Amino acid sequence: xxxxxxxxxxxxxxxxxxIVADVVRGKPAAVLGLATGSTPVGxxxxxxxxxxxxxxxxxxxxxxxxxxxxxxxxSHPQSYHAFMWKHLFEGLGLRDEQTNLxxxxxxxxxEECVRFEERIRQAxxxxxxxxxxxxxxxxxxxxxxSSLAGRTSVVxxxxxxxxxxxxxxxxxxxxxxxxxxxxxxxxxxxxxxxILANGANKADAWxxxxxxxxxxMLPASALQLHPWAIAICxxxxxxxxxxxxxxxxxxxxxxxxxxxxxxxLQPERDPRRRAVAAV
Ligand code: F6R
Numbered sequence: 001x002x003x004x005x006x007x008x009x010x011x012x013x014x015x016x017x018x019i020v021a022d023v024v025r026g027k028p029a030a031v032l033g034l035a036t037g038s039t040p041v042g043x044x045x046x047x048x049x050x051x052x053x054x055x056x057x058x059x060x061x062x063x064x065x066x067x068x069x070x071x072x073x074x075s076h077p078q079s080y081h082a083f084m085w086k087h088l089f090e091g092l093g094l095r096d097e098q099t100n101l102x103x104x105x106x107x108x109x110x111e112e113c114v115r116f117e118e119r120i121r122q123a124x125x126x127x128x129x130x131x132x133x134x135x136x137x138x139x140x141x142x143x144x145x146s147s148l149a150g151r152t153s154v155v156x157x158x159x160x161x162x163x164x165x166x167x168x169x170x171x172x173x174x175x176x177x178x179x180x181x182x183x184x185x186x187x188x189x190x191x192x193x194x195i196l197a198n199g200a201n202k203a204d205a206w207x208x209x210x211x212x213x214x215x216x217m218l219p220a221s222a223l224q225l226h227p228w229a230i231a232i233c234x235x236x237x238x239x240x241x242x243x244x245x246x247x248x249x250x251x252x253x254x255x256x257x258x259x260x261x262x263x264x265l266q267p268e269r270d271p272r273r274r275a276v277a278a279v
Pocket of ligand 1: 141
């Protein structure tokens, strides 16, 4: 895992936006995996700025979002559909058909999950997956106890997540109890994972993700198994890292190295592909 601690939320967001922009600069038909929540809002703001300043072309990009609530139509202001249009898609001028979000209103939710995975495969797989982390270590809506090999499925939200998200709804009663979410197995197949954290309330989960054992009780720790996960935070989220000095040292040492894996542009260099080919 590549660990970076930026000076503050702005610097973290800017750095993350540069990384996503780099993927699109190198591969105009990139497949972007996206997250909602408060953490990536700054990243999206900077990405829109970069796109405008550089006239970076997003017309060939395809996006897939991690999750969506069950039972909220795309038009609902708290749906993740609405969030993405407000914070990113509109600013980038994306067309509806470039974006893929799970349909929480689908008649057959299980079938919707299967179809979503199929669409990711047809798009050629996700090049970079943006992630936030919950205070309990969840990624997407994969709550503690989720299978580390899980696929996109219908999940029940943890009472804590319901309470945390109630700030966006009239009251806790209005927060959906279930959601559709990529699984950890789905997320780990992305060619690169980019996870962000800010705020002291993420410090325990962040240190557990990086320094703790790999455990379903802290789903983000599964990223230790990913061959190219980039973890960027600001000082408050980094406060409980025991080896912070070492991570800063490594970061300085590899300052002249590319931050993206070579296999985004050259899929044959993906070590996981080679492993399959060797069997
Ligand atoms: C949302 C998602 C969630 C959030 C996490 C952190 O698509 O995948 O896992 O990333 O709940 O949320 P914030 O950023 O609001 O702290």
